[in-house]
Amino acid sequence: MNDGIEARGELEHMKIRKALHPIREGVRTYLPPSIFFFTNEEKMSFCKVLSKVRVLDGYSTNLARCVNVNEKKIYGLNNHDHHGSACPTNLAIRRVLPKPITLVLPELSAIFRLLCRKKES
Known part of the structure; x- marks a missing residue:
């Protein structure tokens, strides 16, 4: 876009x-x-939330390791990390973006999960 x-x-x-x-x-x-x-301020808040996220082993990379709160940047994520980190990032985004956008995010995430899942045999 x-x-x-x-x-x-x-x-x-x-x-x-x-x-x-x-x-x-x-x-x-x-x-x-x-x-x-x-x-x-919103970038800082977003990065602070992500830096405190804890996920199950094997579900996603350690997001806290990939977030630099002082620089307000996320780095070092691999392609498969984006799929596993979709839920935590949605939670972090809810705190900083307007409600009309955050209402659509779970639906978009569900669509992308369906598109990216492995084919069932």
Whole structure:
């Protein structure tokens, strides 16, 4: 999903979602933050929650080891770690994102789990 000047310009052209239209001031163009944008405080809160998550052995990697709260970054996750960490990250996101987004996350996670599961024989 792209969220750049071109995508926002298309929203403006279609005359939808006025709150997301680019703001032009002289030669500069600004993009207002979208609903899923994390402020620095929200990033810090998200990372703090993830750094304290404990999961069963073999379920996922140790998320606390992959989170740097001071830098507000997550690093070192492998592809299979993303599937196992979906539930803890959903819980952490609920604390920082608006309710309309967090209501959709469990449904999306369920869809991706179905798509990524092993084929039953």
